[in-house]
Amino acid sequence: MRFTVADARTDPLPAAGYDLVVTNFFLDCFRPLELAAVVDRIAGACAAHAVWVDGDFRLPTEGWVRPVARGLLAVMYAFFRLTTRLSAHELIDPAPLLAALGFAQVAEETQLRGFLSSRLWVRGAGADATGHG
Ligand SMILES: C[S@@+](CC[C@H](N)C(=O)[O-])C[C@H]1O[C@@H](n2cnc3c(N)ncnc32)[C@H](O)[C@@H]1O
Numbered sequence: 001m002r003f004t005v006a007d008a009r010t011d012p013l014p015a016a017g018y019d020l021v022v023t024n025f026f027l028d029c030f031r032p033l034e035l036a037a038v039v040d041r042i043a044g045a046c047a048a049h050a051v052w053v054d055g056d057f058r059l060p061t062e063g064w065v066r067p068v069a070r071g072l073l074a075v076m077y078a079f080f081r082l083t084t085r086l087s088a089h090e091l092i093d094p095a096p097l098l099a100a101l102g103f104a105q106v107a108e109e110t111q112l113r114g115f116l117s118s119r120l121w122v123r124g125a126g127a128d129a130t131g132h133g
Pocket of ligand 1: 009
C-alpha cells in the first residue's frame with residue numbers, strides 16, 4: 001500500500017485503472033468548477049468497472065429537515081472557511097458529475113433524515129438502481 005499527500009486539484013493522477021475510489025467528506029471541499037475538474041480527473045484514473053463510494057453531507061430534498069440542514073451547512077462552511085483554507089462556500093451534489101462520467105448509483109444509505117449519505121456508484125452499471133438521479 002502506498003500513501004501520497006497531494007493536491008487533488010493539480011497532482012497528476014496515474015492512469016492506473018483504479019477499481020475503487022472512496023471520497024468521504026472530501027468532495028464537499030471544492031467550489032463548483034474545482035469539483036467538476038477533480039471528479040473528472042479521478043474518473044480518468046479509474047477502471048472501466050470501477051466502484052466509487054462517496055459519503056458526505058447532503059441537502060435533504062424535502063420536509064422540515066431541509067431548512068435546518070441548510071442552516072447547519074451555512075454555519076459549518078462559515079466555520080471551516082474561517083479556520084481552514086477551505087475555498088468552497090456551499091455543498092455541491094456531485095451526482096450529476098458522476099453520472100455524466102458513466103457511473104451509476106446502485107445504493108445509498110442515509111442518516112439524520114438524509115443529511116448524511118453514503119452512495120455506491122459503479123461505472124458501467126447501467127440504470128440507477130436506487131431510483132435517485
Ligand atoms: C473533512 S476532511 C475528511 C477526511 C476523511 N476523508 C474523513 O472522512 O475523515 C476533508 C479532507 O480533504 C482534504 N482535502 C481538501 N482539499 C484537498 C485537496 N485539494 N487535495 C487533497 N486533499 C484535500 C483535507 O486535507 C481533509 O483531510
